[in-house]
Amino acid sequence: MMALAAIVVDSLVYASWLFIVSIGLTLIFGVMNVLNVAHGSLYALGAYTAAWGVGMYVGGAPDAGFVLLAIMLVAAIVVGVLVGILIERGVLRWVYGRDEIVIVLATYAVFLVLEDVMKLIFGAESYIAFQPRFLFGTISVAGIPYVGYDLLLVPLVALIGVGIWAAIHRTRPGKLLIAVIHDREIASALGINVARFFTVTFLCGAVLGALGGALSAPLISVVPGIGVELIVLAFAVVVIGGLGSVEGAAIGALLVGLGRTAAVFFRPELELFVVFVVMTVVLAVRPEGLFGKPQTRRI
C-alpha cells in the first residue's frame, strides 16, 4: 500500500517536472512546425543562470527565503527572452519556408553552439542551488515524508498548464493563434501579423524552457551535458502525446512519469528503456501521437 502511494506521488512529481520541461517544445512545434532541438540548451541555460543567481544571493544573505524563488523566475525570463530573440530573429527566420527537417538541423546547430557557449560562460564545474528546495520543509503523504518543494511542483505546473490552455482557448490573441495554426496564409490574409505571432510564441516557448531549467536547478547538480540528456526525454514526452498538443504533453508526461517511476521501483535497469519503448510504440502505431489529429492530405 505504501509502495503504491509512493509510486503515485513520485510519478506525479516526476510527470510535473517532465511537463514543465517539455511544454515549450510542443508549443513551438504546434504553432510554428519547428522541432526545436535548442530547447535543451534553453533548459540548461535556465538552470545555470538560476543556480548562479541563487548562489550569488545566498553568498551575501544566509537566510534568503522566498527571494530565491523570485531570482529563479527572473533568471528564466531574462534567459528565455534574450536567447529566444537571438534564435528566432537571428537564425530561424532565415530558414522559415525550408523543409521541416532543415529547420530541425538549424536548431541542432544552435544547440551545438550553445553547448560550448555555456561551457565558456559557466565553466565545467557543477553548480548546486539546493537552498530553494528547503524553503517549504517536508510534507508527509501517506506516512512518507516528501520535500515540500518537489510536491509543490505539482500544483504549480498544473496551474501553468491550465494557464497556457486558457490563454490559447479563452483569449482573443489565443483564438487568433489558433487561426495561425490552422492556416498561416489565410490568417495572414485576414490581417493577422503571423510573423509577430511566431516571434511571441517562440519567446513564450523559450521562457518556458528556461523556466523548466530554473525550477530544476534546486533538484539537480547543474553540469555540462544536462541539455543533451533533457532534449531526448522531452522529445519522448511530446511525441507520445502528439507533437503540438498541450493536453498531449500532459498525457505524455504522466505516461512517461508513471512508466519510469514504476521501472525505478521494480526493474531499475529498464528506466531509460521504458521511456523510449513507449515513444517507439506510439510513433509506430500513431505517429501523430495519442492526442494529435491525423493530417488530411492536401494535393
Next chain:
Amino acid sequence: MTALRNIRPTTAGIALAAAVLLGLWPLLPAWAAHTAAVSLGGGLVALGLMILIRFGLVSFGQGLFFAIGGYAAALANQFLGITDMLVLSVAGITAAGAIAWALGYIVRGHRGIFFAMLNLAFSMILFGILAKTVALGSTDGFSVGVPTLLGVAPGPEAGRLTFVLFGFIVISSALVAWIVDRILASPVGYAGQGVRENELRLRYLGVSARGAVHLAYIMAAKLAALGGVFTVLLIGHVTPEDTAYWTKSGEFVFVAILGGAGNVAAPFIAQTVFELVRTFALQYVPEAWQMLLGITLLLVILFLPGGLWSLVDRLRGRNA
C-alpha cells in the same frame, strides 16, 4: 581508349583514391593513417545517410546501426573468438541488415520528422539496453582484440593499425562506394528522387515508394554497420555512448549534410574534414569544438545547401 572513356568519372576517382591511399602507406605517419582509416569508417555511415537524404529522409538514429555493427564485431571477437576482419565485417553487416529489414516495415511509412524521431527512439532503446547490460561492460563497454585477415596475424611488435587492416578498410570502402554509386544510378536510386520530390506521382507510375524506402533503409543500415565494425577494429574498444547515443547520430547527420548528396565521394571528404578539424580543435580550442560544428552547420544550411560537393559542381560548371 573508348573502353577507358566509358568508365564513369566517379569510378575512376574511387579507384585512384584507393590506389593513392595504399601507395602512401609507407610515407604516412601513424596519426595520418589512423585518421584516414577512421574517416573511411565514419564516411561509410555518412554515405548511408546520404542515400537516405537522396530519398528526402534524415535519420537522427543512425548510431543504432553503427552500434549494432560495432557490437556484433566486438561480441563475435570477445565471445566466439573470431579474429578475422572479413568474418567480423560480414557479422556486423548481417546483424544490421536483419534488424533493419525488420524495423524497415515500421519506418518505411514514415517521412520527415517522424522518420527522424522514430529512428532516434530506436537508437535510444538500444543505448538504454547496452548501458544497463553488465555482461557487456555497461557504459564502459569492452575491448576488442587485434584482428587478422585470412590467417595473416600481425606480429606482436606491430600496432593496432597494420597495413593489412589499413588495406582491408581502404579496399572494402572503395568497393562499397563503387557499388553504392552504381545503385544510385539504377532505378532504385532514381526512385529516391521520386520519393523526395513527389511521392504521389511516383506511386502513380507504379513504383512502390515504401518498398524503395525500405531498401534504402537496409542499405544505409548495412553501411553504418560496416563503418561501426571498422571503427571498433581501429579503436579496439566499444562503448554505448560512442556508438548508440543520439549525439553520435547527430555527428553523422552533420557530416552527411556537410558533404552533400551530390556524389558518393562527398561523405568521405566531409568525414575527413571533420576528423582533421576535430584533431586540431581538441588540441588547441577544446571548449569551442561543438561551437565550430554548429556554426559550420548553420553556414552550410544557409549558404551551401548542396554541401561541400556543390563547390566541386560549381567549379566544374565554370570550366565547362
